[in-house]
Amino acid sequence: MRLVILETSNSVAEWAAKYVMRRINNFKPGPDKYFVLGLPTGSTPYGMYQKLIEYYKAGKVSFKYVKTFNMDEYVNLPRDHPESYHYYMWNNFFKHIDIDPKNAHILDGNSDDLVAECENYEKRIVEAGGVELFIGGIGPDGHIAFNEPGSSLVSRTRVKTLAQDTLEANARFFGNDISKVPKQALTVGVGTVMDAKEVMILITGTHKAFALYKAIEEGVNHMWTVSAFQQHPHTLMICDEDATLELRVKTVKYFKDLSALHNKLVED
């Protein structure tokens, strides 16, 4: 596992975007060879999308031969609701780039048959050749996608009931009315993400510091689902200084000493 420690959340956004661009370009995708990307939503990856749009507009990267699979979506939330992940992806990323709509996949939380929707999603990932790079963020309680504390670490895409903590944290997006917060979501499983060839997790801010500590300094634990990625052969964690506040000095020092090596990963 690699931990890249950067100064600010802005540098995390830029580093992550550069890495994605480099991975896509090195892959040399084409009509017979699509690059498959797993995508998160939320405030942490927002800056990364902004940067990727900038690189796309500057002609440095194209999404013409990229397929994307989003991590999760609320159940029974209208697609045009500002908190839906369809809305987020459309407004913050897809409408600005050249991706073919046929290649952009997001779980449909309004499907009549949610179980079938989840099973199909797994199938479509396999048909696309598996995810090359899965990008994720984490919650303060260490969840990845909607794999809440206690989720199985071998879980697959499924319907998930959200934890009370998550509902409370989300209420601010729904007019501070907890009754309006969707209580269920569709989410890829920890196992689904583990199948990706590479996993990149973005962690910024002091409120995520304890989760980062749990993710990398303690053992694999299904109460902190992101810790599962300690056992992934290619995990890349990108964090800012604030997110390291709960880490041991020796952990931080060790990874910071590796920064020259890490920065080579995004050099032009």
Place this chain on the structure above:
Amino acid sequence: MTGKLIQFINCKILRNHKFIKEDIWVRNGRIINPEKVFFDEKIQADTVIDCKGNIIAPGFIELQINGGFGYDFSFRDKTEEVTSPKEVYHRVLPKITRRKGDANGATILGVHVEGPFINKEKKGAHPPECIINYENGLSAIEDVYGSLENVKIITLAPEFENSAKVIRELTENKIVVSLGHSTANLAQGEAAVNNGATFITHLFNAMLPFHHRDPGLVGLLASDNILKGQTVYFGIIADGIHTHPAAQRIAYRVHPNGLILVTDAISALGLNEGKHKIGQMNVEIRDRKAYVAGTNTLCGSIATMIECVQLFMKATGCSPEYALEAASLHPAQVLGIEKTKGTLEYEADADFVMLTERFEIKSTWIAGECVYES
């Protein structure tokens, strides 16, 4: 789901009262929601048009124009006309039918007739012998105009007997009643509005001047005696001649939601200085102003709508967003067509103007087709 899918990129569009950086997607002549295309249809645009950073604003709607480039609507085959003998109406009105716009001309939503129920004392350029009174009510109107089929707006003076009934009848027939060429006092104006009138023809012009004890029709902008929720709209000729900049500022500050830019342009719009014909009269262009020949009576403006937008911005210091909406959204509202015209919202008609940063017209589009390029 047929029809070519066109995407306009690199543009600043005027939507919901502000400029935003957003693409416009058009299909079958309408503006559509690209999110639905992306997630439901999963298709990409057939044509991408690079707007090169220009502004896209809703297409202008002119509520008061008499002609232009040598054509006079009262005389030649080609929305407003001045008072004329009824033979003229009978001949001309059927020819000005509602039509969809194309490269040969704008969409015609209907005709604005100024007259014949106007006040001789405020006739402006209208020949006095063609002005009649209300005695016979709506049937008189039909007698004069032949058919009301193509008529969308009627300007009338509300101070005469029987006007209340006529206003109600016109309103029931979905004709917008506009108050003007009138010596009405405020109470008469308020009564007319409460009977259904929603518009004031070229505010300040051809009406009593503002008086503090009875502000007349101008007072409607600040009246508290009209039905709640009723917006009174009013036309402003912002050519810099017909309405003093200070008067424009007063109207703008008192009642911004009702302000509609109109050109009141005549057939001499686009023509050179000298003598021309308007309606039954000779017109003279002197110093870029249009007069009844040999007099000092102004008879209409020769400014284009975009000039009015620019002049109005300069006169009032209003935002460009506001000025452009005063020429598009506001007239659509008074006509009750704001869902399809005067807006760039989804499902609206793809009628718009492309403007430079300095608000000069680059091109004009009707139903998603370019009909004019500068």
